[in-house]
Amino acid sequence: MTSATPRPTHWSADARPDHKTEDRDGYRDAHGFPGPDAPDTSGAPAAAGLPWAAGSATGIGSHPGTAMADALGVAFELPLPYLPELPARGPGADMLGRTMGLLVDMPVELYAARWQLTGRPGKDARRTADLWARDLDALTVAADGYAGPLKLQAAGPWTLAASLQLPVGGAVLRDRGAVRDLVDSLTEGLRQHVAAVSARVPGADVLLQLDEPSLPAVLAGHIGTESGLGVFAAVPRPDATEALARLMAGVGVPVVVHCCAPDVPVGLIRAAGAVGVALDLSLLGDIDPMGEALDDGFGLLAGVAPALGRASAKVAADRIEDLWNKLGLRPADLPGQVVVTPVCGLAGSKPEVADATLRACAEAGRRLLER
DSSP: OOSSOOOOGGGGGGGTOOOOOOSOOOBOOTTBBTTTTTTTTOOOSSSOOOSSTTTTTTOOOOOOSHHHHHHHHHHHSSSSSSSOOOOGGGTSSHHHHHHHHTTTSEEEETTTEEEEEEESSSSSHHHHHHHHHHHHHHHHHHHTOOOEEEEEEEHHOOOOOHHHHHHSBGGGGGHHHHHHHHHHHHHHHHHHHHHHHHHHTTTEEEEEEEEEETHHHHTOOOOOOOOOOOOOOOOOOOHHHHHHHHHHHOOOOOOOEEOOSSOOOOOHHHTTTTEEEEEEEEGGGOOHHHHHHHHTTTTEEEEEEEEESOHHHHHHHHHHHHHHHHHTTGGGGHHHHHHHHHEOOOGGGHHHHHHHHHHHHHHHHHHHHHO
């Protein structure tokens, strides 16, 4: 993989004395990433229909710090690179704010720390648009000459509906018509976003990650009202599936759904048309739905590396392999169907810790490919 962005200076060995590369194999460079003599896994075949190479690793999306060029330099060293989020830059730079900036014909403003529909975009929405423009410029530089999979992230429709407030107050979730309008707006915004990225990085095969941390609570009727004294009614699963399916059909690229909550509705996500699910492996309770999905060739972005502590490539690979064996799946299918990732929360770590965590994920993916 090529990137025009140099590695950030905080990757130097002197800057991270407590994070040593584990089990050096003679193919690693000074930063812990594969050097020029490392075995080439970039062309390793994936499972049929999955938009990544076997032995892949990626990040969930958020990074510490405020420099997009530095974050892209890290992301483009991974087998499955992505456009990072830098929430430390302030309102409009986090998962929700960035997605609000993609909505079409639904102006928003930040009011009392909540995003709210309004008649005209507020100053925070304009700031978000400016951040997007800068980030796409940085991506154009970082991805110069790149060809291969590229992951984008955005909040999904149900998490947005649970978070975005109506002009009269209360979440969009309470109004079925407003939910439908939101899904349509988000679908068109994401379609345009994918087209803009594809124009800037013509060699990219875009993969879209929908972040849906609120989806289980939406389905269970656990989203609280603005007063905190009640909850919104549970959304029927067919309605939730239909909205996701409509969006996935409209964006025109493969979609994975990321949910860092317990009780991830794997079956619903599959039925909506996603090619995979991203989740925290430690929160996976009933493994049977996941096993059924994997047996059918579904993709798994497995969150196994800690976001805030020291990550071990061996431990991460072992955890994934243990689950695979427990499910009785074919070992040969594992490297192509599973992408190694950290768990949520990487933005809360120090830059050197985040870098070490992503290095461990990349090494874990290589280990799984070679076993």
